[in-house]
Amino acid sequence: xxxxxxxxxxxxxxxxxxxxxxxxxxxxxxxxxxxxxxxxxxxxxxxxxxxxxxxxxxxxxxxxxxxxxxxxxxxxxxxxxxxxxxxxxxxxxxxxxxxxxxxxxxxxxxxxxxxxxxxxxxxxxxxxxxxxxxxxxxxxxxxxxxxxxxxxxxxxxxxxxxxxxxxxxxxxxxxxxxxxxxxxxxxxxxxxxxxxxxxxxxxxxxxxxxxxxxxxxxxxxxxxxxxxxxxxxxxxxxxxxxxxxxxxxxxxxxxxxxxxxxxxxxxxxxxxxxxxxxxxxxxxxxxxxxxxxxxxxxxxxxxxxxxxxxxxxxxxxxxxxxxxxxxxxxxxxxxxxxxxxxxxxxxxxxxxxxxxxxxxxxxxxxxxxxxxxxxxxxxxxxxxxxxxxxxxxxxxxxxxxxxxxxxxxxxxxxxxxxxxxxxxxxxxxxxxxxxxxxxxxxxxxxxxxxxxxxxxxxxxxxxxxxxxxxxxxxxxxxxxxxxx
Ligand SMILES: [Zn+2]
Numbered sequence: 001x002x003x004x005x006x007x008x009x010x011x012x013x014x015x016x017x018x019x020x021x022x023x024x025x026x027x028x029x030x031x032x033x034x035x036x037x038x039x040x041x042x043x044x045x046x047x048x049x050x051x052x053x054x055x056x057x058x059x060x061x062x063x064x065x066x067x068x069x070x071x072x073x074x075x076x077x078x079x080x081x082x083x084x085x086x087x088x089x090x091x092x093x094x095x096x097x098x099x100x101x102x103x104x105x106x107x108x109x110x111x112x113x114x115x116x117x118x119x120x121x122x123x124x125x126x127x128x129x130x131x132x133x134x135x136x137x138x139x140x141x142x143x144x145x146x147x148x149x150x151x152x153x154x155x156x157x158x159x160x161x162x163x164x165x166x167x168x169x170x171x172x173x174x175x176x177x178x179x180x181x182x183x184x185x186x187x188x189x190x191x192x193x194x195x196x197x198x199x200x201x202x203x204x205x206x207x208x209x210x211x212x213x214x215x216x217x218x219x220x221x222x223x224x225x226x227x228x229x230x231x232x233x234x235x236x237x238x239x240x241x242x243x244x245x246x247x248x249x250x251x252x253x254x255x256x257x258x259x260x261x262x263x264x265x266x267x268x269x270x271x272x273x274x275x276x277x278x279x280x281x282x283x284x285x286x287x288x289x290x291x292x293x294x295x296x297x298x299x300x301x302x303x304x305x306x307x308x309x310x311x312x313x314x315x316x317x318x319x320x321x322x323x324x325x326x327x328x329x330x331x332x333x334x335x336x337x338x339x340x341x342x343x344x345x346x347x348x349x350x351x352x353x354x355x356x357x358x359x360x361x362x363x364x365x366x367x368x369x370x371x372x373x374x375x376x377x378x379x380x381x382x383x384x385x386x387x388x389x390x391x392x393x394x395x396x397x398x399x400x401x402x403x404x405x406x407x408x409x410x411x412x413x414x415x416x417x418x419x420x421x422x423x424x425x426x427x428x429x430x431x432x433x434x435x436x437x438x439x440x441x442x443x444x445x446x447x448x449x450x451x452x453x454x455x456x457x458x459x460x461x462x463x464x465x466x467x468x469x470x471x472x473x474x475x476x477x478x479x480x481x482x483x484x
């Protein structure tokens with residue numbers, strides 16, 4: 001039996017324009033005191049007229065081009081009418097009948113494969129204000145902050161092409177990275193700069209049954225959207241299997257109980273009675289202008305990921321890490337550009353270095369580690385002057401101190417790495433202290449070699465070159481002459 005979810009997303013992205021969509025108030029008001037970035041226009045005073053910010057159109061076209069959309073040379077604005085305290089005008093300006101762009105697609109990587117997700121439409125609209133319910137000092141009150149009113153939003157609506165919650169997560173991440181690369185949205189979900197509504201229905205392809213469509217609203221992280229969708233899939237699947245009737249409704253994610261809760265059924269929803277916005281002219285775009293914008297589109301994340309894989313032989317996951325951590329990628333490209341071996345550089349960057357950076361919540365550009373120092377590490381290991389094991393223990397110091405390996409090793413008293421006399425001394429002691437095991441080795445239990453190597457490494461605190469230790473122990477156990 002095949003029971004599958006069918007998921008579509010609606011994403012609202014706040015555009016990084018300096019001013020709002022239809023007035024000259026600043027858009028950069030997240031941390032500003034309430035109601036300090038407002039004017040007669042964005043608070044809907046009678047007699048004021050909206051005036052479209054040209055940068056909003058430019059950003060929308062950039063997004064549409066990156067999403068491979070058909071751009072409508074003529075699009076227009078409409079009013080979506082409803083009453084809510086955060087919507088001071090009583091309507092929201094949006095593009096309902098003729099959006100700026102439609103029929104696009106975005107390529108995502110999920111579960112180790114590529115997938116094309118169709119985009120139904122991209123349109124411009126304005127943001128609403130913010131309500132603050134029952135603050136600690138005035139629990140009986142609700143406050144309204146209109147600073148956000150009229151900030152430009154871009155809404156991206158997908159077709160229900162996403163087959164798993166993981167794919168939904170990958171889509172949002174790819175879209176955010178794309179918008180960040182374009183410089184049109186900060187993608188900061190905690191500040192509400194990117195918001196996602198997800199809709200899901202579950203179908204039983206064998207029996208031809210499908211559940212009602214549920215919308216999950218106002219989830220403020222990609223991980224929670226994925227969790228909410230996983231929860232909703234299981235809930236709807238159980239209903240489908242037991243024959244229980246499902247209802248079309250809007251639900252929210254409750255992180256406390258790790259479940260979704262019903263907010264309202266679709267029957268209670270507003271009918272918005274959209275009609276054309278009489279105060280704004282149509283947006284008319286010339287092909288030549290669109291083509292000029294096209295030339296400003298930089299290499300997009302998915303293209304970059306493919307290029308990194310091809311150019312450096314990276315796996316999809318490795319390329320993805322560099323995509324998510326641009327500082328690490330810059331370092332990688334610089335190191336490889338200076339002739340360091342790709343394999344060693346990526347192993348260090350994506351291994352011990354990234355691990356230590358994560359532990360310290362740092363990015364590599366904010367540390368003292370340089371390409372020259374990494375080159376030194378790689379060379380010292382290659383020539384046997386130190387071991388990978390020792391070098392790993394030095395990483396935390398190298399991120400915090402601009403100090404040469406030579407200096408660091410002597411400061412730490414680690415210097416006997418390639419000292420064969422020292423290795424022989426310790427090895428002899430270890431063999432003498434374990435005569436029974438040495439005897440057993442000579443009688444054919446050659447697996448004990450590892451045991452002896454382990455004892456020497458322990459004794460020398462892992463400071464010796466493993467291959468030298470192995471050679472020495474083997475020679476000792478087999479009675480060969482090893483005086484070095
Ligand atoms: Zn204003």
